[in-house]
Amino acid sequence: MSALLQLQNIHKAYDGLRVLDDVSLSLAPGEIVSLLGPSGCGKSTLLRIAAGLDQDFSGALEFNPLLQFGRGTGIGVVFQEPRLMPWLNVAQNVSFADGWIADEKWVQQLLRDVGLSGHADALPKKLSGGQAQRAAIARGLYGKPHVLLLDEPFSAVDAFTRMKLQDLLSELAERYEIAVLLVTHDLDEAFYLSDRVLILGGTPSRLQRELAVPLARPRDRRSAELAYLRGEALTELYQSHAI
Amino acid sequence: MSALNLRLSRWAERLPSLRPSLANLRGWAVPLALLLGLETLVRSGILPAHQMPAPTQVAQTLFHLAVSGELLRHINASLLRVAGGFLIGAGLAIVIGTWVGLSRRAEAYLEPTFQALRAIPSLAWVPLLLLWLGIDETPKVVLIALGAFFPVYLALLAGIRNIDRKLVEVGQLYQLSRFALVRRILLPAALPNLFTGLRGALSLSWMFLVAAELIAATRGLGYLLSDGRETSRPDLVIAAILLLAVLGKLSDSLLKYWETRALSWRDSYQGGEN
Ligand SMILES: Nc1ncnc2c1ncn2[C@@H]1O[C@H](COP(=O)(O)OP(=O)(O)O)[C@@H](O)[C@H]1O
Numbered sequence: 001m002s003a004l005l006q007l008q009n010i011h012k013a014y015d016g017l018r019v020l021d022d023v024s025l026s027l028a029p030g031e032i033v034s035l036l037g038p039s040g041c042g043k044s045t046l047l048r049i050a051a052g053l054d055q056d057f058s059g060a061l062e063f064n065p066l067l068q069f070g071r072g073t074g075i076g077v078v079f080q081e082p083r084l085m086p087w088l089n090v091a092q093n094v095s096f097a098d099g100w101i102a103d104e105k106w107v108q109q110l111l112r113d114v115g116l117s118g119h120a121d122a123l124p125k126k127l128s129g130g131q132a133q134r135a136a137i138a139r140g141l142y143g144k145p146h147v148l149l150l151d152e153p154f155s156a157v158d159a160f161t162r163m164k165l166q167d168l169l170s171e172l173a174e175r176y177e178i179a180v181l182l183v184t185h186d187l188d189e190a191f192y193l194s195d196r197v198l199i200l201g202g203t204p205s206r207l208q209r210e211l212a213v214p215l216a217r218p219r220d221r222r223s224a225e226l227a228y229l230r231g232e233a234l235t236e237l238y239q240s241h242a243i
Numbered sequence: 244m245s246a247l248n249l250r251l252s253r254w255a256e257r258l259p260s261l262r263p264s265l266a267n268l269r270g271w272a273v274p275l276a277l278l279l280g281l282e283t284l285v286r287s288g289i290l291p292a293h294q295m296p297a298p299t300q301v302a303q304t305l306f307h308l309a310v311s312g313e314l315l316r317h318i319n320a321s322l323l324r325v326a327g328g329f330l331i332g333a334g335l336a337i338v339i340g341t342w343v344g345l346s347r348r349a350e351a352y353l354e355p356t357f358q359a360l361r362a363i364p365s366l367a368w369v370p371l372l373l374l375w376l377g378i379d380e381t382p383k384v385v386l387i388a389l390g391a392f393f394p395v396y397l398a399l400l401a402g403i404r405n406i407d408r409k410l411v412e413v414g415q416l417y418q419l420s421r422f423a424l425v426r427r428i429l430l431p432a433a434l435p436n437l438f439t440g441l442r443g444a445l446s447l448s449w450m451f452l453v454a455a456e457l458i459a460a461t462r463g464l465g466y467l468l469s470d471g472r473e474t475s476r477p478d479l480v481i482a483a484i485l486l487l488a489v490l491g492k493l494s495d496s497l498l499k500y501w502e503t504r505a506l507s508w509r510d511s512y513q514g515g516e517n
């Protein structure tokens with residue numbers, strides 16, 4: 001198996017209400033894949049299943065044995081909200097996985113990476129929304145994961161901060177050779193960042209379409225190719241009555 | 244001109260820092276006036292001295308107690324009882340409260356019993372405790388522990404049940420063991436509630452100490468109270484009341500200081516300037 005993470009024929013229902021219907025996807029090493037769909041279509045549900053936080057589903061979830069090397073599960077997760085522990089400072093939050101035996105050097109490095117070097121001792125209440133989300137990204141990277149799962153990580157920050165964080169994510173994924181599965185409802189974000197965009201829609205949700213984004217990085221947000229792909233996705237979303 | 248303005252505004256900036264101390268002084272005005280009034284009333288014979296001792300007489304009594312070493316003996320005995328009962332009651336409450344908070348099943352088994360036990364006013368246990376445990380230290384400490392248990396238990400349970408599920412999910416993500424989940428997420432997150440419970444428990448502990456010592460004791464501040472009544476010495480009673488007030492306030496301040504330090508991470512409204 002060359003994929004790092006594979007979801008096969010996933011079906012999921014909440015109290016008899018079907019949410020996901022036969023969804024399959026895989027994530028190859030170094031790849032950035034976006035899962036795009038309207039709010040309520042089951043994106044978070046799918047991501048929670050992939051993260052192992054929800055075991056109540058039918059279908060198969062397979063991890064590459066490669067993920068077992070190194071610490072933890074080999075998977076990092078960043079949620080929609082920062083979810084920092086308010087009683088721990090930024091550095092302690094980043095190294096939460098290790099508690100008292102934190103790798104201080106690695107924490108410093110990560111804080112530099114996400115632009116929070118001066119804030120190691122700050123409590124979460126002192127951080128802006130964007131800074132808190134940066135800290136959450138650093139925490140997601142602390143376990144040196146091969147796979148990073150992100151659930152609408154930038155939806156709560158302003159447009160300018162969002163663009164900066166998107167660039168940061170793409171840069172870090174490349175530097176640390178991490179495969180990324182990004183859940184989003186933002187067309188621009190999906191195409192700007194990804195190698196592939198999967199469109200989820202319908203009730204219950206199925207994968208409607210897969211669009212490849214064969215553009216070199218760094219990309220130009222204003223490029224005609226990206227605009228064209230966004231158009232394609234919009235058409236698809238209209239046809240599946242998602243919007 | 245502008246230099247003067249600047250100087251004036253600097254002055255104005257300093258003023259607010261003077262105000263709190265002024266406010267503190269204002270708080271002394273009423274008690275001092277009352278003491279002074281009382282002293283004059285008693286000295287002039289309007290109030291009978293055998294019922295209402297003059298403040299100076301109470302001070303004298305306290306002084307004598309202190310010099311003879313009696314004071315320290317009574318305070319020591321009371322402090323030990325409160326500390327023992329409070330620590331045992333609060334400790335048990337933390338353990339059981341965490342357990343019930345973690346497990347719906349434990350809650351199903353234990354909650355109804357605790358509800359029923361809580362409905363009994365704790366002082367109603369006194370005769371039973373005396374029958375079972377005699378009249379030495381044990382029943383006193385047990386009574387205080389009983390009083391300290393419920394505030395802590397209830398506050399902690401409410402605190403744990405109020406924790407944001409999203410934070411607990413982070414713990415799940417890092418595959419924390421049950422114990423680690425309690426230590427690293429549940430207890431810290433429930434700490435604000437826990438402190439509220441602890442402070443309530445502490446004040447109840449003092450109350451139950453007095454109850455226990457009034458009934459059967461040869462030492463302690465509660466004993467001073469009943470001794471003062473039996474020997475018709477209101478100055479002794481008032482001295483004991485004052486000591487209880489001071490000790491209660493001191494121990495609460497200690498806990499409050501600890502609370503402020505432990506909860507400095509909280510991002511909550513601290514009240515306005517005015
Ligand atoms: N814990 C839950 N219990 C019941 N229904 C849920 C639960 N979580 C999500 N749902 C439902 O599942 C659907 C998909 O939710 P979600 O995965 O959060 O969507 P998205 O992340 O795409 O906005 C929604 O209709 C939502 O109401």
Ligand SMILES: [Mg+2]
Nearest residue numbers: 043044151152
């Ligand atoms: Mg969602």
